[in-house]
Amino acid sequence: MRVKLLHITPEPEALIARCARVSHRSEERSSPDADRKLVRKLISWGHESVLEFASATFLVEGMSRAAANQLTRHRLASFVQESQRFVNVRDRGLVRPPSFTDAQWEKAATLHRTALELYEELLEEGVPKEDARYVLPIGTETRLVVSANFREWRHIIRLRGSPAAQWEIRLFAKKVLEILREHAPTVFGDLEVTG
Numbered sequence: 001m002r003v004k005l006l007h008i009t010p011e012p013e014a015l016i017a018r019c020a021r022v023s024h025r026s027e028e029r030s031s032p033d034a035d036r037k038l039v040r041k042l043i044s045w046g047h048e049s050v051l052e053f054a055s056a057t058f059l060v061e062g063m064s065r066a067a068a069n070q071l072t073r074h075r076l077a078s079f080v081q082e083s084q085r086f087v088n089v090r091d092r093g094l095v096r097p098p099s100f101t102d103a104q105w106e107k108a109a110t111l112h113r114t115a116l117e118l119y120e121e122l123l124e125e126g127v128p129k130e131d132a133r134y135v136l137p138i139g140t141e142t143r144l145v146v147s148a149n150f151r152e153w154r155h156i157i158r159l160r161g162s163p164a165a166q167w168e169i170r171l172f173a174k175k176v177l178e179i180l181r182e183h184a185p186t187v188f189g190d191l192e193v194t195g
């Protein structure tokens with residue numbers, strides 16, 4: 001799975017602090033250090049609404065439809081996903097779950113090849129893409145763009161990065177967290193995705 005940052009609010013932590021300071025008219029107290037302290041305090045108090053002033057957008061490739069179904073349940077995020085109705089997906093791979101042995105994976109790959117052959121056959125026989133896709137496995141790779149504000153990213157990372165979550169969506173949460181931490185270490189520094 002590849003997760004690429006397409007856009008992030010410039011100087012997100014300075015913006016969050018700048019917005020938060022309006023409530024107490026404390027803009028004159030702003031400095032990089034004071035802003036970091038303020039953002040940390042706001043998060044520890046649970047005053048996370050100010051995190052909504054910053055956002056980040058990612059391009060995700062090589063995620064399975066199974067994981068994408070989970071990600072798109074997050075209603076406060078925005079999405080565009082590659083359409084299997086309009087795009088021929090004959091070149092899309094199958095995501096390999098780490099629990100598969102080589103022998104199991106070989107069988108899955110064979111099944112995938114057979115499904116793709118049938119997909120092509122159905123298309124050649126005039127079946128529309130939106131119907132031919134029904135024979136494709138849920139592990140088929142997809143591409144999507146996902147955008148959310150920082151409050152929602154914290155929520156997604158906490159839920160999807162937890163040990164209770166499924167391995168592929170956890171991997172996504174881990175990759176997103178790594179990128180967000182680089183750009184906003186104060187906002188995302190307290191989160192972690194283990195394992």
Ligand SMILES: Cc1cc2nc3c(=O)[nH]c(=O)nc-3n(C[C@H](O)[C@H](O)[C@H](O)COP(=O)(O)OP(=O)(O)OC[C@H]3O[C@@H](n4cnc5c(N)ncnc54)[C@H](O)[C@@H]3O)c2cc1C
Binds near residue numbers: 074076166
């Ligand atoms: C480990 C795990 C297992 C899961 N298993 C299943 C399963 O078996 N079956 C299944 O169907 N789903 C399952 N889910 C998905 C889960 O039920 C949620 O749909 C998904 O995690 C999105 O969470 P959310 O609603 O908190 O987040 P978002 O949709 O991202 O919303 C963020 C927050 O905004 C607020 N919010 C959003 N919309 C509303 C609203 N309409 N009204 C009030 N508040 C709102 C809530 O506070 C919410 O937490 C699972 C999720 C996890 C992490």
